[in-house]
Amino acid sequence: xxxxxxxxxxxxxxxxxxxxxxxxxxxxxxxxxxxxxxxxxxxxxxxxxxxxxxxxxxxxxxxxxxxxxxxxxxxxxxxxxxxxxxxxxxxxxxxxxxxxxxxxxxxxxxxxxxxxxxxxxxxxxxxxxxxxxxxxxxxxxxxxxxxxxxxxxxxxxxxxxxxxxxxxxxxxxxxxxxxxxxxxxxxxxxxxxxxxxxxxxxxxxxxxxxxxxxxxxxxxxxxxx
Amino acid sequence: xxxxxxxxxxxxxxxxxxxxxxxxxxxxxxxxxxxxxxxxxxxxxxxxxxxxxxxxxxxxxxxxxxxxxxxxxxxxxxxxxxxxxxxxxxxxxxxxxxxxxxxxxxxxxxxxxxxxxxxxxxxxxxxxxxxxxxxxxxxxxxxxxxxxxxxxxxxxxxxxxxxxxxxxxxxxxxxxxxxxxxxxxxxxxxxxxxxxxxxxxxxxxxxxxxxxxxxxxxxxxxxxx
DNA sequence: ACAAAAGTGTTGCTACTACACCCATGA
DNA sequence: TCATGGGTGTAGTAGCAACACTTTTGT
Numbered sequence: 295x296x297x298x299x300x301x302x303x304x305x306x307x308x309x310x311x312x313x314x315x316x317x318x319x320x321x322x323x324x325x326x327x328x329x330x331x332x333x334x335x336x337x338x339x340x341x342x343x344x345x346x347x348x349x350x351x352x353x354x355x356x357x358x359x360x361x362x363x364x365x366x367x368x369x370x371x372x373x374x375x376x377x378x379x380x381x382x383x384x385x386x387x388x389x390x391x392x393x394x395x396x397x398x399x400x401x402x403x404x405x406x407x408x409x410x411x412x413x414x415x416x417x418x419x420x421x422x423x424x425x426x427x428x429x430x431x432x433x434x435x436x437x438x439x440x441x442x443x444x445x446x447x448x449x450x451x452x453x454x455x456x457x458x459x460x461x462x463x464x465x466x467x468x469x470x471x472x473x474x475x476x477x478x479x480x481x482x483x484x485x486x487x488x489x490x491x492x493x494x495x496x497x498x499x500x501x502x503x504x505x506x507x508x509x510x511x512x513x514x515x516x517x518x519x
Numbered sequence: 520x521x522x523x524x525x526x527x528x529x530x531x532x533x534x535x536x537x538x539x540x541x542x543x544x545x546x547x548x549x550x551x552x553x554x555x556x557x558x559x560x561x562x563x564x565x566x567x568x569x570x571x572x573x574x575x576x577x578x579x580x581x582x583x584x585x586x587x588x589x590x591x592x593x594x595x596x597x598x599x600x601x602x603x604x605x606x607x608x609x610x611x612x613x614x615x616x617x618x619x620x621x622x623x624x625x626x627x628x629x630x631x632x633x634x635x636x637x638x639x640x641x642x643x644x645x646x647x648x649x650x651x652x653x654x655x656x657x658x659x660x661x662x663x664x665x666x667x668x669x670x671x672x673x674x675x676x677x678x679x680x681x682x683x684x685x686x687x688x689x690x691x692x693x694x695x696x697x698x699x700x701x702x703x704x705x706x707x708x709x710x711x712x713x714x715x716x717x718x719x720x721x722x723x724x725x726x727x728x729x730x731x732x733x734x735x736x737x738x739x740x741x742x743x744x
Numbered sequence: 745a746c747a748a749a750a751g752t753g754t755t756g757c758t759a760c761t762a763c764a765c766c767c768a769t770g771a
Numbered sequence: 772t773c774a775t776g777g778g779t780g781t782a783g784t785a786g787c788a789a790c791a792c793t794t795t796t797g798t
Contacts, residue, residue, distance in 0.1 A: 297565045299524040302597070302608050339597065341523055341606070346597040370595045370610050372527070372564065372571040381566070383527050383608065385595050454777075471779070472761070479759095494770035495775040679750075696752070697788070719797035720748040 300381045304350040305336030305422070307368070307429040308358065308389040310396060311446050315411050316462040318426060319391075320418075321357060322406030327378045328419035332410070334426070336384070350387040357407055364390040364445035368429055376421045386425050388432060390445035437463055438518045441482065444503040452490050452498035453477065460519060468519040480515045482508045525597075525606045529575040530561030530647070532593070532654040533583065533614040535621060536671050540636050541687040543651060544616075545643075546582060547631030552603045553644030557635070559651070561609070575612040582632055589615040589670035593654055601646045611650050613657060615670035662688055663743045666707065669728040677715050677723035678702065685744060693744040705740045707733040 308319035320332040335357040336350075343349035347365060355361050365387055372383035396409075410416065412430060415423070436442040443459045457473050477483055484504045489497035533544035545557040560582040561575075568574035572590060580586050590612055597608035621634070635641065637655060640648070661667040668684045682698050702708055709729045714722035 297563065300527045300564060302525045302527065339525060339606075339608070341599075344599050346595065346608070367594065369592065370571065372610070374566075374569050381564075383564075383571070383610070385597070385608070452777085469762075470777090471763085474778075475780095476760090491769085493775070496768040496770095496777045498777055677750090694789075695750090696790085699751075700753095701787095716796085718748070721750045721795035721797095723750060 298381055300383055301379075302339045303336050303382060303384045304339060304346060304353055304387055305334040305384050305425065306350055306354050306357075306365075306387045306389050307334060307426060307433075308354060308363075308391055309412075309429075309433060309446070310391040310393055310409065311459050311462045312393050312396070312409065314458050314462055316413075316465075317409040317411050318415075319357065320408060320410050320416070322408075323419055324406065331419040332408075332416045333419035334386075334422045335407075339385075346385050347387075350385075350389070354387075354389055358391070358396075360391060360395050363392075363395075364388075364442065368432055369425075371421060371425060373421070384425070386429060388429055388436075390442060392446060392448055394448045434463055439514070439516060441503060441505075441508055443517075447503075450486060450488065450490075450500040450502055452500060454498055456501075460517070464519065473519060476515075476517065476519075480517075481511070482515070523606055525608055526604075527564045528561050528607060528609045529564060529571060529578055529612055530559040530609050530650065531575055531579045531582075531590075531612045531614050532559060532651060532658075533579060533588075533616055534637075534654075534658060534671070535616040535618055535634065536684050536687045537618050537621070537634065539683050539687055541638075541690075542634040542636050543640075544583065545633060545635050545641070547633075548644055549631065556644040557633075557641045558644035559611075559647045560632075564610075571610050572612075575610075575614070579612075579614055583616070583621075585616060585620050588617075588620075589613075589667065593657055594650075596646060596650060598646070609650070611654060613654055613661075615667060617671060617673055619673045659688055664739070664741060666728060666730075666733055668742075672728075675711060675713065675715075675725040675727055677725060679723055681726075685742070689744065698744060701740075701742065701744075705742075706736070707740070 310317055319335060321335045323329055323331050323333050335353060337353050339346065339349045343352060346367065350365055351361065354363065354365070368386045368388050370383055370385045374381060376382065415426070437460060443456060446459050447455055453474050456477065457468060457470060461468055482504055483501040486500045486502060488500045490500055491497045535542055544560060546560045548554055548556050548558050560578060562578050564571065564574045568577060571592065575590055576586065579588065579590070593611045593613050595608055595610045599606060601607065640651070662685060668681060671684050672680055678699050681702065682693060682695060685698070686693055707729055708726040711725045711727060713725045715725055716722045
């Protein structure tokens with residue numbers, strides 16, 4: 295049973311919704327293989343990483359300087375031949391970033407790190423197109439069955455902001471009356487006394503997600519539109 | 520960035536429902552670490568395994584002599600210290616076996632391979648108790664949102680057989696009128712002209728799962744009870 | 745005729761969809 | 772006063788939970 299050593303990487307699917315568009319973070323590869331192709335941020339798991347989650351967190355931080363984001367393991371890819379350097383098993387992670395936090399990214403090595411609209415992806419290294427397709431499916435599912443969408447919004451947001459996130463990810467329009475009814479009825483939003491003034495029209499009320507209220511619900515609500 | 524080599528294993532959570540009880544397949548370890556503890560079947564990924572799925576299939580076959588079963592990747596575990604031999608990343612798999620096929624298992628090295636009721640597990644090696652807990656959660660979810668339950672039943676089954684599978688996995692009783700109504704209404708069962716005679720009482724009609732009919736449905740049915 | 749499991753309907757309620765107009769604000 | 776996005780209600784429908792008795796068979 296002598297076997298070539300296997301290498302393990304974590305790759306991160308970092309999503310954000312910016313100006314109503316769902317985008318994913320990609321890096322331009324500096325070395326072969328796939329030199330100067332776009333690829334998912336990620337890298338090898340090291341002894342310093344106590345857990346796979348920690349490795350993903352570290353890799354994401356190295357690219358974006360953002361920490362404390364929503365991070366969740368998705369799926370592992372390990373087909374032979376997916377990396378020309380040898381057997382590589384990649385554990386993929388879903389990360390959800392808030393638009394407000396994205397400025398920070400610029401402070402990292404700006405060259406070769408960019409947000410790409412999910413509908414206009416460039417050619418990708420390795421099997422990363424396949425990994426993104428899988429992750430996108432999971433993301434659509436997650437916002438319908440978990441409060442994951444709030445990880446893409448600032449602490450205070452309007453109902454319109456929330457709806458924009460759902461529409462960007464699900465890729466279709468939603469009736470705003472039904473949308474608001476479901477979220478307001480779910481009892482997981484705390485209405486604030488503040489409003490958001492965006493232009494010369496009626497200001498929108500701000501809300502916060504209430505994690506404790508969510509946890510107290512007898513059954514998990516479903517946000518299917 | 521010199522790093523100890525990482526090893527990758529696949530471990531299989533093989534479930535079956537026998538006499539109305541949900542059971543999982545465990546093996547008694549022959550070597551250290553955890554010698555003679557019970558553990559999940561599995562082993563290292565080798566060069567001969569073209570994919571991780573193939574590695575899981577191979578490992579399962581080696582323990583049970585069963586092939587062509589439902590097999591699906593669940594989650595990867597890679598905390599430092601979970602294996603005293605070094606950094607080991609384990610990709611866990613869910614396998615669903617039909618009661619009828621289980622005889623075959625005896626033909627494998629009988630010593631140290633056994634089915635354990637999920638509610639009466641022995642002490643387990645490594646972090647396998649945690650892996651099983653995770654897999655069980657996923658299994659409960661899967662039978663409510665996918666036709667996975669049919670992978671635990673023979674090709675021909677009665678509605679009672681199907682209900683027994685749901686009750687064993689969900690671990691609670693279900694109203695049989697509502698249960699039958701939902702499945703008969705879903706349009707995914709083909710009623711056969713045969714019946715199953717089990718004793719001195721009314722014979723039950725046999726059904727088959729119709730995969731094509733399931734695929735043709737406009738939206739996925741939900742089997743929540 | 746009896747024991748055992750198979751099989752069957754209804755009612756009330758909840759939750760969803762579809763749909764169009766008034767409100768508040770700054771310019 | 773106008774332009775802009777914020778915010779609201781209802782009616783019809785579909786699907787679910789709760790609930791108990793009759794049917795078929797072998798002995």
